[in-house]
Amino acid sequence: MKKIFYLSVILLSMVLVSCDEDDNVHQYTGNSVVYFDGATTSSLLVPTAGATKEVVLVATNLSDAARSFSVSVDAESTAQEGVDFNLMTNSITIAAGEYSGSLVIEGLYDGADPDGTRLILNLDSENAEVAGFSNSYSLDIFKQCESDLSGSYSVTTTYGYHDFLPDYNPSTIDADITEVDAGVYSVSDFSGGLYSEGPYAGAYGTDAADNTLVFTDFCGNISWEGQTDPWGDIIPLDGGTNSVDSGTGVITLSWYCTGYGENGVSVYTPQ
Missing domain, CATH: 2.40.128 (Lipocalin)
Incomplete structure (x- = not known):
């Protein structure tokens, strides 16, 4: 019985140590980096009324000052600005004391293609805070056709x-x-x-x-x-x-x- 008790104490101690270690894994103390949050490829169906997509940029650290990051359309994009989409802004600002900021992409029904086009956005790679991962975002834009012929x-x-x-x-x-x-x-x-x-x-x-x-x-x-x-x-x-x-x-x-x-x-x- 004593052996079983001692074994239980040892196992419990191992679990407690492991939890402490797991908690420490999530504490980031390095230089601040920013990257696109979530999936870096998504899609947007554009009905006759139009539609928008919010793209979120996150930072690993807080800052006392606002930070802005330029965004450009990749040359490999098949979607055309003013035809398939409009960008509300060409930069993303993370406000002071915040971990994230966003920009909005507006899908344009008249110009959207039923077969889809792809918009590729890149973060300014010359900015030292831009991470070496998740720094490009792709959005597949489709016209959402509505039919009412009855x-x-x-x-x-x-x-x-x-x-x-x-x-x-x-x-x-x-x-x-x-x-x-x-x-x-x-x-x-x-x-x-x-x-x-x-x-x-x-x-x-x-x-x-x-x-x-x-x-x-x-x-x-x-x-x-x-x-x-x-x-x-x-x-x-x-x-x-x-x-x-x-x-x-x-x-x-x-x-x-x-x-x-x-x-x-x-x-x-x-x-």
Whole structure:
């Protein structure tokens, strides 16, 4: 029993000594250095209202005087100031008696790229207080596209080819676009009535469901895949426009049916 007691005392003493040593590890007494706090690579999604990112600089020691550190944009940056972003200031100031300071990066929606660009900021390497680590900060800036195409439209289609030309060209019908997922939409007889109220309905027994299109809107660019009519695939018309006009909300679909070559341009005007 005594051996067990002595062993417990020894183990407790080792734990207490170890805690003291751990506490001392966090006490920094060297020269003051500054560096970017936290992760040195981050991202910023910029919605239509814009967005900002705060970048924090920390110092290991306090100072009785304010300290300012210059920040420059690295030549390897693909983001452009005034296009993808604005810097609120080109320096970071750590106030007297403080351990940290920050600058703000403003993301610009109009210039931001949906595929992203990278901003690289460097601390002034000639400043003796700048650490040899975490002295560069990278921000990947992306346009956060918002899509809201659901609703009623007047659809006018000009056909390049179908079996009954020159009749039924152009055609105008009303159509509803329905959102089926975020940025993904469905519309029946998207080609302007050819399959539902046009000549294909009477000649071939088609209806609106035979020409349904499910498409994706990504930052105003329309795309789709895996869509078919009763005779083959429906694909984007080579060289055609498939997009949303951000100012008017008008949607243009340029399409081609691989089975027998029907094709056309359908313009959707919001009602």
